[in-house]
């Protein structure tokens with residue numbers, strides 16, 4: 161691994177994103193718009209908005225980065241640039257960390273804007289620390305990115321890559337506890353929910369929003385960190401120098 | 405000394421043998437043409453030489469090391485058949501990125517652009533270039549850092565005659581400075597630019613000879629006809 165090559169890759173990915181202002185605008189503006197929508201859907205119940213809106217701020221980056229990364233990496237595979245890079249001294253980790261750095265930077269901006277709008281304009285109320293919520297949002301973005309990198313290996317086309325969103329992300333959204341408390345779920349689902357990273361992401365966010373259980377936030381973050389490392393390692397195994 | 409040494413190489417793709425028990429050597433400082441019809445296995449053979457192709461059996465060595473070794477990654481330049489270029493970056497941004505990945509000095513960027521005759525296109529978005537210009541950007545990325553071996557998969561396809569002549573002159577200059585060049589083509593009309601020709605058909609080597617040797621052996625004046633008579637002789 162080479163820091164210089166990693167940074168060059170991160171810079172290149174950011175340049176590509178900058179050339180695509182529409183995607184950038186979607187990534188940065190859709191979360192605050194959806195939050196606004198939520199705010200007025202729950203117009204009569206500020207408490208519900210507080211309970212769901214806070215964690216949502218941290219979960220948007222996960223879904224967005226999942227899609228953006230899986231398509232970016234799929235393009236890298238299908239355009240031949242990946243094959244070309246695999247004949248250069250670039251280490252697989254340089255490529256993965258380059259993507260991770262670039263998208264983490266976008267995630268900071270995304271989470272920052274979403275939080276700014278939610279707290280300043282929509283009156284979202286958070287008992288805990290706003291900084292912790294933003295930090296968790298960035299972590300979820302990196303998690304989404306790592307998962308997207310890995311799943312992109314199983315997509316042959318952009319159509320397929322997009323379909324991984326409902327297949328991989330929606331079940332996690334349903335089971336993570338955001339929509340209904342996990343303890344109220346069918347027992348099998350409750351048990352299964354422990355296996356999904358988004359469950360831990362939501363758990364950490366809900367504690368951060370409620371201002372309770374900083375020990376749990378640390379535990380959840382550690383689990384998420386482990387999942388990120390594992391997903392990146394799995395992603396690295398799907399980047400083959402030699403292909404059939 | 406043979407820069408590329410292939411010994412009894414067999415490659416299967418999707419269970420179909422694409423390269424069959426092939427052995428050959430490519431000498432240092434030469435321009436070697438890998439010629440054969442579409443589907444004969446040229447790209448597969450080149451992928452094996454740069455070490456991105458899973459091979460079934462046999463060995464491929466480049467500069468004395470197994471193909472694809474980490475030590476070779478700065479010493480071997482590769483141009484894929486489809487241009488490997490980021491369409492949403494400018495020409496200069498593409499080249500600067502590959503230069504940084506290869507650890508090549510930024511100065512080699514302008515030299516590479518000169519060789520492929522794209523000076524003045526630095527700020528153009530790659531996605532707005534024509535097919536021929538795009539394949540020259542791809543070629544330029546392989547020239548960065550002056551690799552000792554260049555593996556070029558159909559670099560002159562779709563280019564006009566003037567550009568093709570200039571590129572072949574550039575290949576010749578590079579070879580005179582010691583670079584070993586393996587270049588593939590599915591048309592025979594460029595074969596006379598090569599020191600040596602490898603004729604590939606259905607994954608097998610039909611001939612490994614100089615253009616003059618090939619003409620003498622087959623008694624044909626045109627290399628196209630020489631190739632056909634070799635095909636008929638083996639049929």
Ligand SMILES: Nc1ncnc2c1ncn2[C@@H]1O[C@H](COP(=O)(O)OP(=O)(O)O)[C@@H](O)[C@H]1O
Pocket residue numbers: 404417418422440441442443444445446447448449
């Ligand atoms: N990814 C692949 N999977 C299976 N077969 C392939 C693949 N790529 C090429 N082939 C087959 O391998 C043979 C040789 O292809 P290729 O090396 O691209 O030939 P050329 O470059 O001479 O046109 C062809 O029959 C082609 O259909």
Ligand SMILES: [Mg+2]
Pocket residue numbers: 446447448485557
């Ligand atoms: Mg080919």
